[in-house]
Amino acid sequence: MNAEQKQLYKLKADLIAAMGHPIRLAIVEYLSNGEQCVCDITEHLGAERSNVSRHLAVMLKAGLLEYRKDGLKMMYTLRTPCILKFLSCVTEALRQQMQSNARILARL
Amino acid sequence: MNAEQKQLYKLKADLIAAMGHPIRLAIVEYLSNGEQCVCDITEHLGAERSNVSRHLAVMLKAGLLEYRKDGLKMMYTLRTPCILKFLSCVTEALRQQMQSNARILARL
């Protein structure tokens, strides 16, 4: 593996890691309904506001989100709808995994 | 969000996090060619052997991989082919992101 390939893996890994957290995952899913402000996201998650703000910053930096100002509020949106397809892959993988586990358990 | 939903997000996030690392990503891609032993993976990556071993353990625990013993060697395989579809989504998202960045840069 040359340096260029390593760099590419790093980019991909960073993108993935930006979603590898329960709160961030929940935010992405919530944003699939369209643009939302921080206050609504916070209320929906039932999490600490400053913490949500930090997670939003992480995803913003990773390029997953976009935002715009609307008066007092900051409105966040998903940057690439592709991300949702990504998430459906995860759900499917999780389902397959659990079914596989269930089969193993059934043999006990 | 109730506790059950949070648990679900945690499961998904753990699955995602298990891939959110350059080395682990490279391993998954390498394993898409089929079963490989630790020695070959290590050589292909050019990484520290014990480090590779640890990353394999992480993915094993996350349910991404399976392994079997073959003499001295431990052979690892991808558990769910679905993971590859997942990765192609990441690649596509990264491409979209970079194209988007390129458009923004073009306006300078």
Added chain:
DNA sequence: TCACTATGTGATGGCATACTCACGCATCGG
């Protein structure tokens, strides 16, 4: 039995992340 190979794992140091609290800044309504 003895060297050698392939692999996993405990210990450790360094670094990044997550969360909370407190505060500051910008904006809006009056």
Added chain:
DNA sequence: CCGATGCGTGAGTATGCCATCACATAGTGA
């Protein structure tokens, strides 16, 4: 101008992750 609201961010702490070294284990072949 003032209070209230929405939001970001510095500081501090706790926790976890990562890479590395050293060592232990298991199988292999002579």
